[in-house]
Amino acid sequence: MTEPPKKITDDPYGAAILIRRLITEQGMAYWRRYLAAFGLMAVSAATTAGSAYLLGEVINQAYVNKDVRGIAILSLVTVVIFTIKGAATYGHSVILSQISNAILANNQRRLFAKLMSESIGFFSARHSSEFLARLTAGASSVTQVLSLLINAVGRDLLSLIGLIIVMVTQDPYMALFGLLVAPPAMLVLRKLVKRVKGLAHNQFSGTTDIMEIMQESLQGIRTVKAFTLERTMGERIDASIAAVEQTNNKMARVSNRASPLMETLGGFAIAGGLMYGGYRVVAMGATPGQFFSFLTAFLLAYEPAKRLARLNIELNSNLIGARKLLEIVDGPASEPDDSDKPALKLTTACVELRDVTFAYRADEPVLNRMSFVAEPGKMTALVGPSGGGKSTVLALLLRLYEVTKGDILIDGQVISGVSRTSLRRQTAYVGQDVYLFRASIRENIAFGRPGAGEAEIIAAAKAACAHDFIMSFPLGYDTPVGEHGAQLSGGQRQRIAVARALIKNAPIILLDEATAALDSESEKQVQEAIGHLCQNRTTIVIAHRLHTIMHADAILVVEGGEIVERGRHDDLLRRGGRYASFFRLQHRDAAPALAPLSASA
Template identity: 85%
Template sequence: MAKITRKVTDDPYGAWALIRRLVAEQAVTYWRRYLLAFLLMAVSAATTAGAAYMLGEVINQAYVDKSIERIALFSGFVVVIFLIKGASTYGHTVILSKISNAIVANNQRRLFAKLMNESIGFFSERHSSEFLQRLTAGANSVTQVLSLLINAVGRDLLSLIALVGVMVMQDPYMALFGFLVAPPAMLVLRKLVRRIKGLARNQFTGTTEILEVMQESLQGIRTVKAFTLEQTMQQRMEASITAVEQNANRMARVSSRSSPLMETLGGFAIAASLMYGGYRVVAMGATPGQFFSFVTAFLLAYEPAKRLARLNIDLNSQIIGAHTLLEIVDSPASEPNDDHKPALKLTDARVELQDVTFRYRPNEVVLNRMSFVAEPGKVTALVGPSGGGKSTVLALLLRLYEVSEGDITIDGQSIGQVSRRSLRGQTAYVGQDVYLFRGTIRENIAFGKPGATEDEIVAAAKAASAHDFILGFPLGYETPVGEHGAQLSGGQRQRIAIARALVKNAPIILLDEATAALDSESEKSVQEAIEHLCQNRTTIVIAHRLHTIMHADAILVVEGGEIVERGRHDDLLRRGGRYASFFRLQHRDASPLAPLDASA
């Protein structure tokens, strides 16, 4: 299991190579803003050092020269210094926040755009919560890496240099004590970095698992309730949360091990400086202001020095998240944009499969040299047992997958040689599992044709037998559909989907068991809507209930990826083959509805 985890999450790039890439690709875009922030950080660092130096002068004026006027003057300087420091700190903080927000937004756009260029197969191998984690944690990690770098250089390093300058000015020998803590600290921190990398990977994976359980539990809440799975899902969530909590605790322990080391070493350095500085004031006549200024600069330099010492640990804890985002962005698109290809030009909308073979995986044939023609303006029905390859045919027609062998043509044009956008723009699809997007009924119908007018939306709803029930809602077309259309019944969702297909006014219609999950009353309403949808259009329909396709112009019986029978309803019944067997079985077990002309 550990080997698998390492293989999945291992970073193919070195940490510093990836950091250089982030700086080159993302930080350079905002170099002017970074430069301004850097200059403000330099002002802040200078004022910090200036305050430490000025406090020493105030002490000297008070205890050595005993000058009230000069004490007041230097005290005024201190106020001005801190005012400038506050303004510069505010300025660079706001600038860096705006840069970070822009980088997060840009990376989220990049990732989502990349996902929109991936094929159905790409998503079938992954859980959607993984992409949510990459979109949020990954994008934020990129900005965290860049923020750590700019703050380390602009805030901490400049402050440390300025304060060390004050220390050296006041007493170079005392400053030497401060430098003695660095070598042992670096040796210990170097060992902690390796441990942090592994824990950061585990943290990302564990958080993704929490999102998976949460998403599945909420989206499948009806199943959870129906099968009393509340305790089971709580146990799964508890296990995921506990694993993440334990890993986070380990990460906290490891990353915090530097603190006692730095505090202890810092304590020795401060004690040595105090002893030496105090001795110089008492025995060697050094001014107290010089001693006070040095100690102030030393104490102020302590925090930026600690942050710089921890920089490698902090970077490595964030670099994993940045990699999880970039590995998706970098991977070749499985469905790249092909708008450069010629557009599909329709005359009759004649669809033909020519010896089409398809495999989801090697040595697993789903369609085997399938050939048929869907004539223009007519209904072609695909029937047969589940798993025979019927839905795969529609997926290939939409180019959700590419054929392994053979070809699919529309009006003599190979669909593989035209752009997907033009192909899908000429096709309307209605499936058994209707997906409605968050928003209103009006918005969901209009998705079929962006920019559709109010008259077009209403006309489509009327043709889909949806207008009346829509007006029955208090908000009418402005009624929210809820997540996945949960506010609507199955028949209502189906008719909204048909209205969405109608408003598109596409010449080719693909229906995938559009009435299979409906009750008889809802099915009748949906069938009436489907009649309008299919009129004068080339229609390919997958049917589970055979009475819905009795008047289809051609019926193809699909088994094992092959067409084993074809013909019209009456002809197939007379032959007494597979279709007749299916029909008699359904006719015996169910009360058939009256057949509908040209319905699917």
């Protein structure tokens, strides 16, 4: 049984559907400006055709009528025509550029807004360079497609129509002969389109690979240097660059393969026109003006005809980038807007996990029916071996992921039933790997609460034990922190992060091993800052260094996604269970313990 033939609507990103979408969804928003540009293109096309016709009149006035006055008048008209053409060309070029810039900016905003509506899981399987490529190449491809279409219709097609009218009026038979070159050219170009699609896809993928390797090499430059990976990373990017270079060379050969045919066919047409036109002038008494007018129109028509012939190739090349953009924009948001849900209303900020089960992958649970209550205004510590599910608890509390089974409640409200924005506004998070934005110290602190005043920023920095080191810099709070905060030490970055959490003034604090990567002196300073942060707030802290949570109000030992022990520090030591084993192991191997972090400091 034979399969039914495919329809163009079978592929939602097929060329025809994509073009229609780009015109209706994006181009139509600027139809008035496109109409103005189209009108100016029509003027430009008319002047082009008029100049070809005018040349014939000049030849007749000069060589047939011997009329100097007529030549002067026609010369003046020529100046006017070309002046009008220049003004019209300038006008439609500026208008189209402005439209393209507006569409480009709009698509970049759309893509960024869509990415901000995706969940953490969406990004975990992808590389950030892919989105950078879609943001730049994909968004610009949309404008290229629309520009190609409007230029093809408004500039090339109208110019071609005007010039064909001139050719037909001067000599219809010779015009028909000149048009015979089009069918064989179309057949050749049609075969090239499929090849161009595949090469354009490879170009996009290869460029993304180059960006990925470049980004990883620069962001991981310390590791590259420490492990002498310069040559290895160089070989990786060389291979990707070579692949893209090879693809680009193939694209150059394929996309330009029609040029020899077009030039050859054009040469035959021009040669035939010269012979036939010359014969008419010499043997049949035709005026030389007709011949020169026709020949000028034919030569002027050659370039727009060639561009129209290549239009399909150019469109399909750019449609790949447009498709890459729309594939992301069209997809359902993995973290859809839920602003219609009620806001979280806090009274005591009591956090409860009730039989919570969660798995990143099916049949591989990370948490297994976990239940506990984090009392209001107190510190609850999660400890245990790596991979037990501690960090997952914080991610679920922030709704970076949704629970598989069970419920998380805050003051009796199931958090899946409230808006994410209201939930996240009530929580402050400080992790082990602090992310600082490439901005000043002041701006990074203020990100905790946009619009915060200078006095509030300084107060938060002082409470985070950061004010003194900030003021030691020549620029103070205006000191740039560099990419990822690279110009600050680990302890300084952590204290900036604590200040950012402090200025938020959230009633729920989530700490994920916030001192694990610090030396003893920095740890002591960050502990003091965290003590201010946690004061009278519901705090859930993850810690590997057990001396930092000895005075926690509740300690939960998490293993294999379950709570295997719970209690206070002294009680757990007396039981001699898993917590006692962890503590004795650290106490034996570690340096003298630092002062414990107090929940009421």
